[in-house]
Amino acid sequence: MTPTRRTFLKIGAGGLVTSVLGFDLQPAYAQARELKISRTTETRSTCPYCAVSCGVIIHTLGDKAKNVTPQVVHVEGDPDHPINRGTLCPKGSSLLQDIVNPRRLMKPQVRRPGSDHWEDISWDAAIDEIGHLVKKTRDETFVTTDAQGRTVNRCEGIAWNGGCTDTNEFNYLVVKAMRSLGVCYLENQARV
Amino acid sequence: MIRSAWDRRIERAGELERSCPPAAQVMRFYGETARFQRQVAQGIGAAGRQVDEAFLLRYFPPLLELVRRAGTPPMAEAAALAAESPDSWDALLHSHNDPSDPGHAFFGRVLMQPYQECLARQSDIATGAVRPTCPYCGENPVVAVLRQEGDGGKRALVCSLCATEWEFRRLLCPSCGEEDRDKLPVYTAGDFAHIRVEACDTCRVYIKAVDLTINGLAVPVVDEIASVALDLWAHERGYSKLEPNLFGM
Numbered sequence: 001m002t003p004t005r006r007t008f009l010k011i012g013a014g015g016l017v018t019s020v021l022g023f024d025l026q027p028a029y030a031q032a033r034e035l036k037i038s039r040t041t042e043t044r045s046t047c048p049y050c051a052v053s054c055g056v057i058i059h060t061l062g063d064k065a066k067n068v069t070p071q072v073v074h075v076e077g078d079p080d081h082p083i084n085r086g087t088l089c090p091k092g093s094s095l096l097q098d099i100v101n102p103r104r105l106m107k108p109q110v111r112r113p114g115s116d117h118w119e120d121i122s123w124d125a126a127i128d129e130i131g132h133l134v135k136k137t138r139d140e141t142f143v144t145t146d147a148q149g150r151t152v153n154r155c156e157g158i159a160w161n162g163g164c165t166d167t168n169e170f171n172y173l174v175v176k177a178m179r180s181l182g183v184c185y186l187e188n189q190a191r192v
Numbered sequence: 193m194i195r196s197a198w199d200r201r202i203e204r205a206g207e208l209e210r211s212c213p214p215a216a217q218v219m220r221f222y223g224e225t226a227r228f229q230r231q232v233a234q235g236i237g238a239a240g241r242q243v244d245e246a247f248l249l250r251y252f253p254p255l256l257e258l259v260r261r262a263g264t265p266p267m268a269e270a271a272a273l274a275a276e277s278p279d280s281w282d283a284l285l286h287s288h289n290d291p292s293d294p295g296h297a298f299f300g301r302v303l304m305q306p307y308q309e310c311l312a313r314q315s316d317i318a319t320g321a322v323r324p325t326c327p328y329c330g331e332n333p334v335v336a337v338l339r340q341e342g343d344g345g346k347r348a349l350v351c352s353l354c355a356t357e358w359e360f361r362r363l364l365c366p367s368c369g370e371e372d373r374d375k376l377p378v379y380t381a382g383d384f385a386h387i388r389v390e391a392c393d394t395c396r397v398y399i400k401a402v403d404l405t406i407n408g409l410a411v412p413v414v415d416e417i418a419s420v421a422l423d424l425w426a427h428e429r430g431y432s433k434l435e436p437n438l439f440g441m
Contacts, residue, residue, distance in 0.1 A: 022264030027214035079346035086342030
């Protein structure tokens with residue numbers, strides 16, 4: 001296909017702008033000057049929430065300038081995707097909130113046994129505390145052999161529950177870490 | 193009474209003439225042209241299947257009269273010239289896809305559009321295959337449409353000649369086939385919330401898309417003409433339009 005590359009403008013005497021057919025484009029030209037144009041990039045992706053793997057299109061606002069951080073502004077179902085043909089479940093429709101969410105936790109919190117509220121905790125304190133509890137629980141519940149005397153080397157006192165928005169890389173580390181501890185109640189929620 | 197596609201276009205042109213002052217002149221003239229095209233379409237419908245292109249020649253006198261009365265000075269001049277030489281009408285009719293001469297292509301397009309549209313509506317066209325040109329007449333698309341499909345907008349292209357709508361994938365340049373998302377920017381402006389300029393940085397060609405999921409009252413062919421400010425903007429950024437509309441814009 002050869003696109004039409006000819007111009008549709010005529011600049012007349014006194015800088016008057018008209019179309020090739022003589023329409024006065026001066027008002028439209030003034031309007032074009034005032035337009036606040038945003039550049040959006042559309043990216044095909046897959047909804048991470050469940051095993052259906054619906055196709056989505058993510059709209060990212062940003063003019064590709066080096067000092068501008070692209071911002072996700074909209075997520076829609078991919079109408080060309082053979083699995084969902086544009087449809088999304090209520091959870092998938094809210095996918096934007098997985099990416100941009102003012103209520104996201106930015107620091108670790110802890111709820112003590114018997115407590116009714118969450119309290120802030122520093123990263124160092126959180127990691128130390130988790131480390132101590134994991135060590136204590138594992139030492140107390142580690143099973144080296146089963147009732148028939150077979151070697152099993154498993155830790156039955158710890159379970160791991162992942163989240164569907166966890167990344168591949170994160171899940172890889174989770175499986176590595178949990179298997180090395182002997183944890184068998186391991187679910188990383190990797191469905192897609 | 194069932195409203196025809198022409199009725200909706202005429203009505204929409206009236207709305208946009210009032211609501212979009214920068215496009216008032218072109219919308220007023222488009223309204224007149226579409227009323228004339230509706231007459232042609234009704235004439236073709238009444239004549240049945242025996243119509244051929246020569247049938248259209250009888251509509252030249254009223255068309256030239258319309259352009260002389262309501263058209264811009266250069267168009268009125270061209271119409272006056274054409275009125276003097278009826279022998280040239282056949283050539284004028286067939287210059288509808290001559291991009292080098294938009295002044296003459298206009299006359300041919302005004303008559304060929306309703307004719308081809310009537311023929312296309314009577315044909316069985318496979319509109320599902322992804323192809324860059326019209327599955328009926330092979331012309332380029334003049335505008336894209338996004339229609340609600342599930343929670344997304346399904347893209348279709350609209351033929352510049354017979355107004356056939358056929359499905360086309362999103363994130364795919366209809367001009368060069370580019371699929372790289374970073375090369376396919378979508379530009380939007382607050383003044384035209386439902387119109388997107390879908391550009392391609394590989395071939396520097398753009399097509400406007402009318403997003404019916406944002407404004408379901410829009411009529412793609414008409415809203416495309418009324419948003420000429422976006423064409424001027426794209427033109428200034430070095431993009432060319434895939435296919436100019438009826439008015440060569």
